[in-house]
Amino acid sequence: MYIRYTLVFRKLEECYDQMVHPQKRRLIRHMLDGTIGRILEMKQELFSLELLEYSYFDDLLTDMKLTPADVELPIPRYFLSENAKVLKEREKLLGSILAQMEAQNDTKPEEEVTMTTEEAIQLIQVHERARQGQLRARFMKDIKLQAERDKQSELRGHPKLDKTMAATIIQKMWRGFSQRRAVEAMRAEELVFLGMALPVVKSQRHTAAYLARKTEEKRHGTQEQYEKEYIEALDTVKQRLEETEGPDVKEQMQDQIRQWFIETRDATGKFPDYPDEEEGGSEAIFKKREELKADDNEEGKGKKGKGKKGKDKKEKGKKGKKGKKGKKGDEEEESGFVLAPSNFVPTLNDSSLNYASTWQDRDESVNLLQKHDVELIKDAKRVEIEAEIRKQVDELMREELKNLKLAIEKDKGKGKKGKKGKKGKKGKKGKKGKKGKKEKDLTPDRSIEDLYTELVREGIIVKCPKTRLSEYVGEYSFLATTLRRSGIEPMPSVYDVKRLVTEHCILPMGSQAVHEKAPHIPSLMITGPRGVGKKMLLQAVCTEVGANLFDLTPANIADRYPGKAGLNMLLHMVFKVQAAIHFSNTMTVTSEPKMWAVDATLTNSRFSLQI
Numbered sequence: 115m116y117i118r119y120t121l122v123f124r125k126l127e128e129c130y131d132q133m134v135h136p137q138k139r140r141l142i143r144h145m146l147d148g149t150i151g152r153i154l155e156m157k158q159e160l161f162s163l164e165l166l167e168y169s170y171f172d173d174l175l176t177d178m179k180l181t182p183a184d185v186e187l188p189i190p191r192y193f194l195s196e197n198a199k200v201l202k203e204r205e206k207l208l209g210s211i212l213a214q215m216e217a218q219n220d221t222k223p224e225e226e227v228t229m230t231t232e233e234a235i236q237l238i239q240v241h242e243r244a245r246q247g248q249l250r251a252r253f254m255k256d257i258k259l260q261a262e263r264d265k266q267s268e269l270r271g272h273p274k275l276d277k278t279m280a281a282t283i284i285q286k287m288w289r290g291f292s293q294r295r296a297v298e299a300m301r302a303e304e305l306v307f308l309g310m311a312l313p314v315v316k317s318q319r320h321t322a323a324y325l326a327r328k329t330e331e332k333r334h335g336t337q338e339q340y341e342k343e344y345i346e347a348l349d350t351v352k353q354r355l356e357e358t359e360g361p362d363v364k365e366q367m368q369d370q371i372r373q374w375f376i377e378t379r380d381a382t383g384k385f386p387d388y389p390d391e392e393e394g395g396s397e398a399i400f401k402k403r404e405e406l407k408a409d410d411n412e413e414g415k416g417k418k419g420k421g422k423k424g425k426d427k428k429e430k431g432k433k434g435k436k437g438k439k440g441k442k443g444d445e446e447e448e449s450g451f452v453l454a455p456s457n458f459v460p461t462l463n464d465s466s467l468n469y470a471s472t473w474q475d476r477d478e479s480v481n482l483l484q485k486h487d488v489e490l491i492k493d494a495k496r497v498e499i500e501a502e503i504r505k506q507v508d509e510l511m512r513e514e515l516k517n518l519k520l521a522i523e524k525d526k527g528k529g530k531k532g533k534k535g536k537k538g539k540k541g542k543k544g545k546k547g548k549k550g551k552k553e554k555d556l557t558p559d560r561s562i563e564d565l566y567t568e569l570v571r572e573g574i575i576v577k578c579p580k581t582r583l584s585e586y587v588g589e590y591s592f593l594a595t596t597l598r599r600s601g602i603e604p605m606p607s608v609y610d611v612k613r614l615v616t617e618h619c620i621l622p623m624g625s626q627a628v629h630e631k632a633p634h635i636p637s638l639m640i641t642g643p644r645g646v647g648k649k650m651l652l653q654a655v656c657t658e659v660g661a662n663l664f665d666l667t668p669a670n671i672a673d674r675y676p677g678k679a680g681l682n683m684l685l686h687m688v689f690k691v692q693a694a695i696h697f698s699n700t701m702t703v704t705s706e707p708k709m710w711a712v713d714a715t716l717t718n719s720r721f722s723l724q725i
Contacts, residue, residue: 116156117174120185123149131191134336135484136344141468146190147627148461153187155456157617158633163451167614168606170594182590182609187616189583189658193624195334201660204695208577211570344486351488352495363500367507371396375515385519388512395508457631556686562694565687569664572674574688578663581653583620586612611640615651623659662695664688 126146133139160169175182194201229237305311318324378386389398472490481487557565569575588608597604606614618635622628640648656663666688675684 116153116160116169117171117178117180117185119149119153119156120187123153124184124188127188127190132330132333133484134333134340135481136337136340136486137490138473138484139337141465141473143192144468145462145465147625148458148465150190150621150625151458151628151632152456152462154617154621154628154632155454155458159453168610170591170598170604170610172590172592173595187613187621189616189620190624193620193658194660197660204662207566208570208575211567212577215571340485347486347488347491348495351491352499355492355495355499359496360499360503364503364507367396367504368511371399371507371511372514374399375518385515385522388508388515391505391508396504396511555690556683557690562691565691569687569691573670574664574666574684575691576663576665578653578656578661580657581650583612583616583651583654583658586647586650586654588612611651614638615640615655619655620658623655623661662692664692 123146126142126149130139130142130146133142157169161167171185175185302311302314306313315321375385389395394401478484566575586608588611590609591604591607594604615638618638622632622635640651642648652663655661666684671684675681
C-alpha cells in the first residue's frame with residue numbers, strides 16, 4: 115500500500131506541475147496534499163510495526179516489476195514555485211545586507227606597520243642578495259645547458275635532411291593521425307548502433323530534453339496567466355450575479371420568511387421569535403422545516419413496514435442465539451495489527467467525490483485552451499451571495515417582525531399599557547480563560563527589519579548554499595531483505611538516508627496543510643564520521659523548502675551575546691524574527707564539539723539541527 119501511494123504521489127505531482135486549468139489544479143492540489151499526508155502516516159505505521167526507522171522493500175519491487183527510481187519520493191516543485199517572489203525578496207534583502215557589510219570592511223583603514231631605519235635597511239639587503247643569487251643560478255644553468263647541446267651536436271654531426279625525406283615524414287604523421295581519427299569515429303558510430311552510447315548532437319536546441327524543458331517553462335507561464343484571469347473572474351462574476359440575481363434572491367427569501375410568520379401565527383396564535391445570528395438566523399428556520407418533513411416521510415414509511423418487521427424479528431431472534439456463540443472466536447481471529455484512524459483519508463475521499471460530481475462526466479472538448487469554467491464559479495459564488503443576502507434579509511425581517519408585533523398590540527385597544535416585550539436573550543458570556551503569562555517583549559521599539567539586519571550582521575542568519583537533495587548521490591540497497599531474512603540487519607544506504615530526510619523533514623515542512631495533520635516527528639538524529647555529508651543534508655533541506663538558516667552553534671555565538679541576559683536577548687530576537695517571517699520555514703543549527711551527530715527537531719515548521 116505504501117508503494118502504491120508513492121506511485122500515485124509521483125503521478126499527481128507531475129499533473130499538478132504541468133496542468134494549466136486553474137480549477138482542476140486546485141482539486142489536484144487538495145488530493146496531492148492528502149496523498150503526501152497519507153504516505154507520512156503509512157511510514158509511521160511501518161515504524162510502529164517493525165520498530166525500525168528504515169523500511170526495505172526490494173523484494174516487493176521485484177514482484178511488482180518496478181525499479182528504485184519508480185518509487186523514489188519526489189520533492190514537489192510547488193514548494194518553491196508558489197513562494198518564488200517571497201524567496202527572491204528575502205534573498206535580495208540578505209544579499210544587500212551582506213554587501214553593505216563587505217563594503218564597510220573594505221573601507222576600514224589598514225593599520226600602519228611601524229619599522230625602524232635599521233630594520234628597513236636589513237630587509238632591503240636580504241631581498242637584494244636573494245635576487246642576485248637567483249640571477250647567478252639562472253646564468254650558470256644556461257651555461258651548463260648550452261655546453262650539453264654543443265656536445266650532442268658534435269657527436270651527431272650536422273643533420274642531413276632533404277625535401278623528399280621531410281615530405282615523407284610529414285605524410286607519415288598525417289596518415290597516422292587521419293586513420294586514428296577515422297577509427298575513433300567508426301568506434302563511436304558502432305557504440306551508438308549497439309545502444310551503448312548516446313548520439314552526439316551538435317546543437318542542443320533540437321534534442322528531446324531541451325524541447326521538453328522549454329515546453330514545461332511555457333506551461334508554467336500559461337499557469338500564471340490563467341491564474342490571474344481566474345482571480346479576476348471571481349470578482350467580476352460575483353459582482354454580475356449580485357446585480358442580476360441578487361434582488362430576486364432577496365425577494366424570494368423575504369417571501370419565504372413572511373410565509374413562516376403567517377404559518378406560525380395560524381398554528382400558535384402569535385408571531386414567532388426570530389432566531390439570533392448565533393443560532394443561524396433564517397437558515398435555522400428552514401433547516402428545522404426540512405428536518406420535520408424528513409421525519410414525517412420516515413414515519414410514513416415506518417407504518418408500512420411494521421408487518422414485515424414483526425416477522426423478521428422472530429427469524430432474527432433464532433439466528434441471533436446461534437450467532438452469539440461464534441462471536442468470541444471471530445474476535446480472536448480478527449485481533450492483530452490494525453491501522454490507526456487516518457487524518458487524510460477523508461481528504462482523499464472528498465477529493466474523489468468532488469472529481470466524480472464535477473469533472474468525471476464534464477465535456478471539456480470545447481475548452482481546448484483549458485481556461486477556467488465560468489459556470490463553476492457561478493455555482494460557488496451563488497452560495498456566498500446567498501449567505502451575504504441572508505444576513506441583510508435577517509436584519510430587515512427582524513425589524514418587520516418587531517413592527518408587526520407592535521401593530522398587533524396597538525390594535526387590541528386595551529387601555530392598559532402593553533406588556534413589555536421579552537428582553538432578548540443575552541448571550542452567555544464565555545468563561546474567561548486563565549491568562550497565561552505573556553512573554554515580555556525585550557525589543558518593543560525595534561522593527562523586524564532592524565532585528566533581521568542585526569542577526570545577519572552578527573552571523574546568526576546565514577546565507578545557505580543552494581544544494582539539491584539529488585546532489586547527495588547514493589545507491590539503493592538491493593540485498594536488504596535477503597540479509598534480514600538471513601538474520602543480518604543491513605546497514606542503511608545513502609538512498610535510505612535521503613528517503614528518511616525527505617519523509618521526516620522536507621515533506622512535512624513544505625506544505626502547511628500536510629504539516630497541520632501529519633504525524634509529528636519530535637526529533638531526527640543523523641550520525642556518521644566527518645565528511646559523510648551531514649551539513650550537506652542540512653543545506654539540501656533548506657534549499658528544497660526555502661527555509662531560513664539560523665546558526666546557533668557555540669562557536670558562532672561565542673562572545674557575541676555574553677551572559678544569561680545576552681543569551682535571552684538572542685533567543686528572543688531569533689524567535690521574534692522567525693514568527694514574523696512570511697515564509698515561516700526555518701532551520702536552526704546548534705552544535706556540540708567532539709560529537710559527530712546531527713539532532714534535528716521539527717516543531718511548528720522550525721527545524722533545529724545539532725552537530
